[in-house]
Amino acid sequence: MSQHATSLPPTAPAPASAPSAPGAPTAAELLDFVRRTAADRELIASLPLDPEGRTWVRLDGPGGSEAWLIGWPPGTGTGWHDHAESQGAFATARGTLTENALAVRLPASGWKTLELADGVDRSRRLGEGAGRAFGRHHVHEVLNESPDTHAVSVHAYHPPLPLIRRFSRTGPVLRLEQVERPEDWQ
Secondary structure, three states, X not given: OOOEEEEOOOOOOOOOOOOOEOOEOOHHHHHHHHHHHHOOHHHHHHXXXXXXXXXXXXXXXXXXXXXXXXXXXXXXXOOEEOOOOOEEXXXXXXXXXXXXXXXXXXXXXOOOEEEOOOOOEEEEEEOOOOEEEEOOOOEEEEEOOOOOOOEEEEEEEEOOOOOEEXXXXXXXXXXXXXXXXXXXXO
């Protein structure tokens, strides 16, 4: 799978409302940013799309947040992962994405395998313009389930991602497979 990363100049300005801590945007402000950015048709059209692998461009997010414009070829996804201590938001700019999430907080460290209880799975489809915010410790996978249409989305995280933990899942069993650091995706 090929992947492409580049940088673009800043996009939409940070929201005018006051964040919860000086310089730290709230999850609601991150959601507002990704929705406004996803509506920027010129920016969305500027993303190079690869027919086989996800592509991404780093953006300047509000209040020092990390933001990404991501292209999703048909049938691609992230796999199960979390965002460590960062809160975040994402919005679909083109196509439809599916988010499968776990309604459970995982331990921060010290485990390799967990058995999930019944009833923790959540799933939602996010079409163009739809978005969602999430708090720290959110575990999910994002998928473009379309057999023939690229999707594009905008994501923002604060604080900037210190790491991403990647998981495999077989039924109720979740396994920690890998820990990625920023140098692995930038």
